[in-house]
Amino acid sequence: MAEPLLQVDDLAVHFLVGSALKGGIRTLKAVDGVRLDVKPGECLGLVGESGCGKSTLALSIMGLVPPTRGRISLGGREISNQDRMERARQVQMVFQDPYASLNPRQTVRRTLADPLSLHGVTSRTERDHRVMDMLTKVGLRPDHADRYPHEFSGGQRQRIGIARALILQPRLVICDEPVSALDVSIRAQIINLLLELKDEMGLAYILISHDLGVVEHVSDRVAVMYLGRIVEQGSWQEIFEDPRHPYTRALIAAIPDPFHRADARVARAKAHGEIASALNPPPGCHFNPRCPMKAERCLVEAPTLEPVADGHRAACHFRDSTG
């Protein structure tokens, strides 16, 4: 088995919020004991709703948020021992909103060439060559290089965002909701592009998305997060065809179903109520207030991530009953 490219071990990111004068300081556990790994060339889908900690997890892998506890290592070395430049050559990020994440006052050429000069590509011809090469790879034309972001459509801007992430030839790219800000008819173009580039450049992805259709299509493995913890993890088939955590089932049941493929089992799986605050998560299993399978035990004892099958793990006391 290939050595993992990224290893996250017992990662916790806690924030202190509030003030000592007004109601006291409280701890927000944005990420609370997460363990995962990504192998070279693999796509890990990361699913969860707002506030579940998926973006905080991404930021700490990028080295932008220091962990409270735990370890993150990239290519076998812990990231706290690597400097920013070294990290930037290994992991890059594609953001959700291509309107907000590009500098409006820089041409595409500068956006793409600056990282190269920072990372020691001193020859101008080589920089130009690599910029042109990258533009072609993401489906833009060489003459686009001297334009500004406002001259492009949303889909083209996301292509620029992808080009910027790939220009240093990283091994891991974190895609945070890469298509949700785009028009529906443009999304397929970007999804196809991401898959092509993955094969062509041997990239590993962490794909953060709430769109389960996209996650199923792109991912090799999937992790489902709820209130700072991973509640289920497995191959895409295991997660989508044999989900064991009631939250995973609720996510799948929540997808509108124009073909009425749903049977009674899916209807029962819907979650009720709203996501609890991460400041004040319920005791025991965090999902218990919304869970259709809740029992006494779930109120007191937090389930840990236990194996269901090889590589498929779920954090539910009833992971072996199919509901």
Place this chain on the structure above:
Amino acid sequence: MSAPLLEVDDLHITLQSDGKVFNAAEQVSFRIGRGEAFGLVGESGCGKSITALAVMGLLRRPLAVGRGRIVLDGEEIQHASAARWRELRGSRVGMIFQEPMTALNPLSPVGRQIAEMFVLHQNASWSEAMDRAEDALRQVQVPSPERRIKDYPHQLSGGMRQRVMIAIALACQPALLIADEPTTALDVTVQAEIIDLMTGLCAAKGTAILMISHDLGLVANMCRRVAVMYAGRIVESQPAEAIFATPRHPYTRGLVDSLPRLGERAKRGRQRLREIAGVVPSITAFPAGCRFNPRCPEATDTCRSTAPQVTRLPDGFVRCHHHG
């Protein structure tokens, strides 16, 4: 067929910009029966939201209603007076918007905002109206409504705020509820609950729904009939099942094919997604002829020069030269 509740007939919406006049929406026609859920689907800028605003009498400059008629319950309302619109809105037509935080008054407790509906439209006293507001909150399944009526919008979660919006919109039992992307700002599991709540309440009260969304799957799931808009025109209108099973317009077909559908990969392995080439045109530069022609794989010279007329289908219509 009995008279429809809402009939939009050949509606044009104009946009004034730099001294020029553009048609932001044109030849928009659809009917909604009493108690029927009807969906209007399209991408940003296709004209679906301004169509909804026109039906609510909320178009403001630079937008205005041009040609065409909007008939609600036998009454032509496209040029109704401001006073008549105030009577209609809330009592006959309710509306839910995408972002409840910007639609609610941040300085007024939510109970008061619901109660206002009874005071304005049904001459209720404030104390009676507050009691009824509490009932309305209970109906939209807000926990402990007796306490929640005193809360301000910022004290509620996104899902709870949208429930309050539904309570306001349905307070006076309107005949029509217009929902413009009501769940786009919400998490998926909350979205499912809000949609169930909205459709359930409307079905119980016989309220018709005009559902506006970019999400074809969501709309097809909750509506009986669906119209697809592209660049200001309705390109296809069919029963919800037919939109997915036998889409007739190349744009609709493109949309249906381009979305990764849950369960597909397990059945057929990973197929490359079918792309729709090109980009959505802007209002000021709609192409001549069929507006989809620059992106259409089947476009011919006719498509580039002549705008297609509507071709009737057994239960709907399509606007395409090649798919009549």
